[in-house]
Amino acid sequence: MLTVVDNQRPQLAADDKRPHAIVIGSGFGGLAAAVRMGARGYRVTVLERLDEFGGRAGVIQQDGFTFDRGPTIVTAPHLFEELWTLCGKRMQDDVEMLRLKPFYKLRFDDGDMIACSDDSDAMEAEVRxxxxxxxxxxxxFMKLSDEIMALGFEQLADQPFSTVTDMLRIAPDLLRLQGYRSVFGLVSAHVKHPKLRTMLSFHPLLIGGNPLSAPAIYCLIPSLERRWGVHYPQGGVSQIVDGLVKLIRGQGNLAVTRSEVAAITITDGKVSGVRLSDGTRLDADIVISNADPAVTSALLPNGQRQAKRLVKSRYSMGLVVLYFGTKRRYDDVGHHTILLGPRYEGLLNDIFKRRPLTEDFSLYLHRPSASDPSVAPSGCDAFYALTPVPHLGADIDWQEATARRRDAIVERLSSTLLPGLRDEIVTEAIAVPDDFAERYLSPYGSGFSLEPILTQSAWFRPHNRSDAAEHLYLVGAGTHPGAGLPGVISSARMLDRMVPDAVAFKR
Ligand SMILES: Cc1cc2nc3c(=O)[nH]c(=O)nc-3n(C[C@H](O)[C@H](O)[C@H](O)COP(=O)(O)OP(=O)(O)OC[C@H]3O[C@@H](n4cnc5c(N)ncnc54)[C@H](O)[C@@H]3O)c2cc1C
Known part of the structure; x- marks a missing residue:
């Protein structure tokens, strides 16, 4: 029998004859892959180097407040529900999802607000x-977004791109829907007003893309939000992480933290297992890596050159995330607000290309306590404020710049949505690009791994089936189809089309 205890060293159960799948990393891509392999009849071991599961979707518990570290906007919830169904369970028994209305509000620099929702009449009234x-x-544009969504979801995000032929297959549709244009370019061809151009084009920022250069395929996001909504799991996104770990353990499988993989072992061109940083060796029939593709390459016997090549790719922007709790509530502030600065295109060029640390910035403000009293003590509010910044390829010393940017965020929020904020904060924490590099081993401390540009998408993105060894697979933000919760869950979904049935390994 397999007894599962937190952080128990992975052990082979003598009576377990299932072929062994090792998953390196417990981001959403890794956890989803583990559930899928468990459902396919593999004995699964998830190895996470941090002291908590979830990767970027970890949690900070501090002074009675609960802050999700990373993702907060949950779209396409059916992709998660599918994982529960695979285990014969219902997601709603573990996680209570709330469909938000409005999805979010955009606040422009002149104080004007647009509320975005799935109410078509209300949206058209806002446009008017x-x-x-x-x-x-x-x-x-919204009709086109629906068409792009059909292509993007059913033919791009749902199909592995292991060969050039896969790419050629969808090329005609990509051309027809102008997928070669940028998101901003396609939006601008339909609407003229700068506020509407921003409203319809900012979405790639949620997955590390520059609206000025992300391919127009990402114009599917407004349609995706309208079709399946924007959701919040009560207790925070970490509740989904906990639910997935419970599913994995319920399959009789193992998920452990504080277990860093130092090498992936290969025998005769096939993956044979991993070596942990404490020297422990574990055999495996298949290995799935949820680490960044550059990190995965560096774990391979001859992967240094490939790792160096990947590090020369274009990476998404960095992030500053200020988590803070207040001793009062700001009840007129919604669950999600995007505060835009005075510049849009100019600021995007600065963040992604010129890379100075600008005086102006945009902010995404998360206030989960608007919908969920459990994340803050009574009478208090939990927040996080996120601002995109250049990644570590820029000449910015975060030792010196962190306090400055923190003060500027507090100042900006005090003068807009959260009056008197400076004196209301009772607890806080901050993450800057240096922390992303150290904590998630993210190249350049980027928030979302490889930047989503055309030449780093689909077949051009690291493949889900490794080219380096048989039975090695890659999932997560740096792989096809890309970052964001729907993207990384879909990367794990792709495995069902490429991993051999467990019976192929039966001893
Ligand atoms: C601040 C922030 C806000 C975001 N907001 C949203 C949002 O609202 N909606 C949305 O859809 N997306 C959002 N995203 C994007 C989304 O969170 C990520 O794309 C997604 O969570 C990444 O998942 P992943 O599977 O790539 O794994 P990651 O979260 O990157 O986790 C990979 C894991 O692998 C582990 N690992 C690496 N190397 C090893 C090793 N050698 N041994 C063992 N373990 C290892 C790491 O420790 C890590 O835990 C946000 C991201 C950030 C950072």
Whole structure:
């Protein structure tokens, strides 16, 4: 029998004849892969180097407040539900999902707000209020977004791109839907008003992309949100992480923290197991890596050159995330607010290309206590404020810049949505690109791994089936289809099309 105890060293159970799958890393991609392999009849061991599961979706518990470290906007919840179904269970028994209305509000620098939701009439009223001339273009764009979503979800995010032929297959549709344009370019061809252009084009920032250069395939996001909604799991996104770990353990499998993989072992061109940083060796029939692709390459016997090549790729921007709790509530502030600065295109160019640390910035403000009293003590609010910044390829000394940016965020929020904030904060923590590099081994401390540009998408992105060894697979933000919760869960879904049935390894 397999007894599962937290942080128990992985042990082979003598009576367990299932072929062994090792998953390196417990981000959402790794956890989803583990559930899928468990359902396919593999004995699974998840090895996580940190002291908690979830990777970027970890949690900070501090002074009675609960802060999700990373993802907060949950779209396409059916992708998660599918994982529970695979185990014969119902997600709603473990996680209570709340569909948010509105999804989020955009606050422009002049104080104007647009509430975005799945209410088509309300959305059209907002468009008419901002610029009535843009209404026909808005309608055309949303129709196109639906078409792109059909292509993006069913033919891009759902299909492995292991060969050039896979790429050629979807090329005609990509051309027809102008997937070669940028998100901002396609949006601008339909609406003229700068506020509407921002409203329809900012989404790639949620997955590490620059709206000015992310391929128009990401114009699917407005349609995706409208179709399946924006959700919040009560207790925070970490509740989904906990639920997935419970599923893995319920399959009789093992998930352990504080277990760092130092090497992936290969025998005769096939993966044979891993070596942990404490020297422990574990045999495996298949290995799935959820680490960043550059990190995965460096774990391979001859992977240094490939790792160096990957590090020369284009990476997504860095992030500063300020987590803070207040001793009062700000009840007129919604669950998700995006505060735009005075510049849009200019700021994006600065963050992704020129890379100075600018005086102006945009902010995404998360206030989960708007929907969930459990994340803050009574009468208090839990927040995080996230701002995109250049990654560590820029000449910015975060030792010196962190306090400055922290003060500027507090100042900006005090003068806009959270009056008097400076004197209301009772607890706080901050993450800057240096922390992303150290904590998640993220190249350049980027928030989302490889930048989503056309030449780093689909077949051009690290493949889910490794080219380096048989029975080695890659999932997570740096692989196809890309970052964001729907992306990384889909990367694990791809494995069902490429991992051999467990019976192929039966001894
Ligand atoms: C601040 C922030 C906000 C975000 N907001 C949203 C949002 O609202 N909605 C959304 O959809 N997406 C959002 N994202 C993106 C989303 O969170 C990520 O794309 C996704 O969670 C990444 O999952 P992953 O599977 O790539 O794994 P990761 O989360 O990157 O985890 C990989 C894991 O592998 C482990 N690991 C690495 N190397 C080893 C090793 N050698 N041995 C053992 N373990 C190892 C790491 O410790 C880590 O735990 C956000 C991201 C950030 C950072």
């Amino acid at each position: 209020r901002v610029n009535a001339d843009d209404l026909p273009g808005y309608r055309r």
